Amino acid sequence: MVPLWMYLAVAAALFSLGVFGALSRRNAVAVLMSVELMLNAVNINLVAFWRYSETSTDLLLNGYAFTAFVLIVAAAEAAVGLAIIITVYRNRRSVIPEEAAALKG
Amino acid sequence: MNVLNEWAFIGMFAVLAPIFPALPIVIAWLFRPRKPNVLKSSTYECGVETIGDTWVQFRVQYYIYGLIFLVFDVEMVFLFPWAAAYNEMSLFGFVAGFLFIFLLTDALFYAWQKNALEWK
Amino acid sequence: MELNAISIGFVVFTIFTLGGGIGVVTTRNLFQGTIWLMVSLFGVAGYFVLLSAPFLAAVQILVYIGAIAILITFAVMLTRSVTRIKTRYIRLVPSLLASLALFLILLLGVTMPIFGGVSPEHAPATVASTRDLGAALVDENGYVVPFLLASVLLTGAMIGAIFIARDDTA
Numbered sequence: 001m002v003p004l005w006m007y008l009a010v011a012a013a014l015f016s017l018g019v020f021g022a023l024s025r026r027n028a029v030a031v032l033m034s035v036e037l038m039l040n041a042v043n044i045n046l047v048a049f050w051r052y053s054e055t056s057t058d059l060l061l062n063g064y065a066f067t068a069f070v071l072i073v074a075a076a077e078a079a080v081g082l083a084i085i086i087t088v089y090r091n092r093r094s095v096i097p098e099e100a101a102a103l104k105g
Numbered sequence: 106m107n108v109l110n111e112w113a114f115i116g117m118f119a120v121l122a123p124i125f126p127a128l129p130i131v132i133a134w135l136f137r138p139r140k141p142n143v144l145k146s147s148t149y150e151c152g153v154e155t156i157g158d159t160w161v162q163f164r165v166q167y168y169i170y171g172l173i174f175l176v177f178d179v180e181m182v183f184l185f186p187w188a189a190a191y192n193e194m195s196l197f198g199f200v201a202g203f204l205f206i207f208l209l210t211d212a213l214f215y216a217w218q219k220n221a222l223e224w225k
Numbered sequence: 226m227e228l229n230a231i232s233i234g235f236v237v238f239t240i241f242t243l244g245g246g247i248g249v250v251t252t253r254n255l256f257q258g259t260i261w262l263m264v265s266l267f268g269v270a271g272y273f274v275l276l277s278a279p280f281l282a283a284v285q286i287l288v289y290i291g292a293i294a295i296l297i298t299f300a301v302m303l304t305r306s307v308t309r310i311k312t313r314y315i316r317l318v319p320s321l322l323a324s325l326a327l328f329l330i331l332l333l334g335v336t337m338p339i340f341g342g343v344s345p346e347h348a349p350a351t352v353a354s355t356r357d358l359g360a361a362l363v364d365e366n367g368y369v370v371p372f373l374l375a376s377v378l379l380t381g382a383m384i385g386a387i388f389i390a391r392d393d394t395a
Contacts, residue, residue: 002231002232002235002275003345003346003347004345004346004348005335005336006235007272007276008331008335009332009335009336010239010242010243010272012328012331012332012334012335013243013246013328013332014242014243014246014265014269015327015328015331016324016325016327016328016331017243017246017247017249017250017324018246018250019320019323019324019327020250020320020321020323020324021249021250023316023319023320023323023324024250024314024315024316024317024320024321025250025313025314026313026314026315027255029255029297029300029301029304030249030250030255030258032297033249033258033259033262033297034249034250036262036266036289036293036297037246037249037250037262037265040242040265040266040269040289043269043281043285044269044272047272047273047276047278047281048272048276050276050278051276051277051278051348051352052345052348052349053349054349060353061353061357061358061361061367061368064278064281064353064358065358065361065362065367065368065371067278067281068182068183068186068281068284068358069371069375071179071182071284071285071288071289072179072182072183072375072378072379073375073378074289074293075175075176075178075179075288075292075293075379075382076378076379076381076382077382078175078293078296078297079172079175079176079296079382079383079386080382080385080386080389082168082296082297082299082300082386083168083172083385083386083387083389083390084389085300085304086165086168086300086303086304086390087389087390089303089304090165090392095304098315112274113230116230116234165303165390165391165392167299167302167303168296168299168300168303168390169387169390169391171292171295171296171299172296172383172386172387172390173383173387174292174295175288175292175293175296176379176382176383178287178288178291178292179288179292179379180379181284181287181288182284182288183362183372183375183376185280185284185355185359186280186355186356186358186359186362187359187362187363188359189355189356189359190356190357190358190359190360190362190363191359193356193360194360194363197363197365197369198360198363198364198369199363201363201369201372201373202363204373204376205372205373205376208373208376208377208379208380209376209379209380211380212379212380212383212384215383215384215387216383216384216387219387219388219391221387221391
């Protein structure tokens with residue numbers, strides 16, 4: 001059996017990759033993809049903790065159910081985020097977040 | 106170790122499935138004659154070369170359809186466990202599941218009313 | 226970590242997950258980026274199999290690869306100049322340093338027992354099934370409120386996204 005810390009280390013690496021992409025990529029779609037990577041790292045953590053906790057036998061489903069809710073929220077986030085990117089592109093011909101600064105004070 | 110037996114078939118499929126289409130391509134690559142000329146290696150051997158950019162913009166209607174598909178695909182995340190536990194469920198759980206479906210049908214109704222389902 | 230099917234699977238899925246993740250953050254062509262994203266999400270689905278959550282693995286493939294990645298592909302196709310932005314990165318060095326520091330802190334946290342107890346080596350023998358999840362989702366003492374709120378969230382997201390993305394001028 002693989003010990004718990006290995007799953008957590010992989011999730012940490014995936015989360016850091018997502019942070020790097022979200023901070024540094026110039027394209028808004030790439031930023032959104034990096035956010036999806038971060039959400040997946042969180043999902044790995046939730047399922048790993050759920051599996052390795054002693055209470056998973058007592059039908060304590062917190063980690064399992066939370067993962068399902070994270071999936072739903074990720075889907076809603078991707079749907080609305082991509083719709084905003086498409087609309088901004090249609091109006092301003094740009095997918096670079098810094099250039100959509102019409103509301104900046 | 107019963108995890109191993111349950112997933113061994115899927116693991117075998119996952120290994121064999123890429124090999125099957127890759128094998129003929131590799132064999133053809135090994136045995137084919139190599140005599141390229143300008144006409145043969147053009148994009149369309151008998152056809153007109155494209156003018157301008159081939160990376161055309163897609164219509165936003167594709168995105169709307171993908172979006173509606175996404176919502177009802179995600180609905181499955183909750184409806185499948187709900188259906189699996191159907192036989193041992195109280196009336197409350199039954200009503201909660203139907204309320205879930207009803208709320209999502211609302212969204213479909215909105216899309217229908219706004220003519221988002223029509224191909225323009 | 227002894228050599229058996231689970232540890233081999235773990236190594237393979239780690240290569241898929243992290244390799245796909247590196248592909249996502251480094252690729253120049255965003256269309257290839259979505260393919261890398263699918264590879265990474267497939268690796269995560271493999272982890273769910275190893276963690277005895279086969280339902281979540283199936284959902285991961287159906288929802289993430291089948292729907293979210295396809296939606297991202299559509300968005301890449303719709304925003305046409307996406308693939309020809311010359312510079313890939315802004316603030317490259319600061320974000321590289323920040324994410325590297327974050328990774329080292331997280332790695333220290335999960336390997337050393339400084340943030341609490343020692344992490345367990347073995348998982349319990351029995352696990353809850355998909356049926357237990359379904360029963361808990363609609364139970365009064367379980368997750369019925371988040372269950373219905375998720376439905377409201379999806380309805381709101383769908384209406385909002387259609388309202389934003391629809392081209393009324395055409």
